Amino acid sequence: EIVLTQSPGTLSLSPGERATLSCRASQSVSSNYLAWYQQKPGQAPRLLIYGASSRATGIPDRFSGSGSGTDFTLTISRLEPEDFAVYYCQQYGSSLWTFGQGTKVEIK
Amino acid sequence: EVQLLESGGGLVQPGGSLRLSCAASGFTFSSYAMSWVRQAPGKGLEWVSTISGSASSTYYADSVKGRFTISRDNSKSTLYLQMNSLRAEDTAVYYCAKGSSTSYTRWFDPWGQGTLVTVSS
Secondary structure, eight states: OOOEEEEOSEEEEOTTSOEEEEEEEEEEEOGGGEEEEEEOTTSOOEEEEETTTEEOTTOOTTEEEEEEEEEEEEEESSOOGGGOSEEEEEEEETTEEEEOOOEEEEEO | OOEEEEEOOEEEOTTOOEEEEEEEESSOGGGSOEEEEEEOTTSOEEEEEEEOTTSSOEEEOTTTTTTEEEEEETTTTEEEEEEOSOOGGGOEEEEEEEOSSSSOOSSOOSBOOOEEEEEOO
C-alpha cells in the first residue's frame, strides 16, 4: 500500500499570499493517478486537480498542481478568503486508493 | 448536473448491520465506476470500496473486507453499501463518489453530501 504524507499539517497564511502544499508518496505514483481535493467544514470534498496537474472543471487558475514520482505539490498562487480549507492528496495503485492525512490552510 | 444523494445512515449497535444507498442522476450511471469513501469525526478521508460500472469487479479496503459488500442496480441508478458486523471504528460520514471511467477510477468526482453512521451501544 502506498502511503501519502502531506506537509505541513497546518499552514497559516494571509489572504493574497501564496500557499505551497506538499504530498510525498512512499513509492512512486504515476502522475495520471494523483489528485487533490478541497474540503470546507460541513461539506463534501471537491476535486481540484487530477492527473497531478490538470484542473477540474470550474476550478480557478490560481490552483495548480505539479510533481512526479514520489513528490507532488499543490500551489495556490494568491489565497482568496474562500480558499481557507483542508486539502487532501489521493493516489490510485494496485486496486487500492489512499489519501494523505490533509493540510489545513488557515487564516493567519 | 450530476447529483448523488446518500441515505440509510443512522445509529446502530456494535455487531449490527446497516445498508447505505446512493441515488445517482445526471449521467449514464452504468458507464462509471462508483465508490464509497468515509470520514470519521474530525479525521481525514479513507477509501472504503469501489465497484466497476458493470459490477463485475469490486475492491475493498482491508479494514472492511469480509464485513462490507458494495453493489449497484444500474436499472435504478443506485449504489449500495451493505455493512455487517459493525464496529465503533466504523463510525463516520460515508460519501458516495462517481468514478472517472467504467472499469475503475483514478479520482473521485463529484461526491454526495454524505450520510452519518454511528456505531454505539
